[in-house]
Amino acid sequence: MSYVTKLQTLSREDASKMIQTKLSLLALESLTSTTPIAEGIRKVDSYAAGRHTATIHKDSDLQEYKVKFMEDGKHHEPSDYFCDDLEDAKDTAKYQCDANHKKDTDKATK
Numbered sequence: 001m002s003y004v005t006k007l008q009t010l011s012r013e014d015a016s017k018m019i020q021t022k023l024s025l026l027a028l029e030s031l032t033s034t035t036p037i038a039e040g041i042r043k044v045d046s047y048a049a050g051r052h053t054a055t056i057h058k059d060s061d062l063q064e065y066k067v068k069f070m071e072d073g074k075h076h077e078p079s080d081y082f083c084d085d086l087e088d089a090k091d092t093a094k095y096q097c098d099a100n101h102k103k104d105t106d107k108a109t110k
Contacts, residue, residue: 044086047093049101054093056086065089069096 044065045056053070067081067089081092 045090045093047090047097049094049097050104052097052100052104054097056089056093058086067093067096069093071100 040061041057041059043055044058047054047056051072053073055068055070057066057068058064059066064082064084065086065088067083069076069079069081079096081089081096083089083092
């Protein structure tokens with residue numbers, strides 16, 4: 001049974017959950033890629049919570065870390081965070097993903 005056929009047999013709510021899970025898996029897959037983005041920029045860490053993901057890259061030319069935030073596999077550029085400390089970048093990635101996932105969970109339980 002194809003993915004689309006399977007979705008058509010589910011209730012709207014179950015299909016929505018299945019799509020969100022698939023998007024989270026695709027975003028997680030992109031987080032695990034080790035292909036360099038550009039010369040001097042490399043991935044150093046990543047974090048995921050529900051449909052929210054963050055990837056931490058180091059730009060060796062600028063000596064800074066960039067936390068790139070994604071929601072449902074789509075880049076949310078206004079939320080990107082730049083700093084010169086890896087622990088700060090990791091803490092920010094975890095905090096933001098967890099906070100946004102908690103908001104989603106709270107909305108779903110109302």
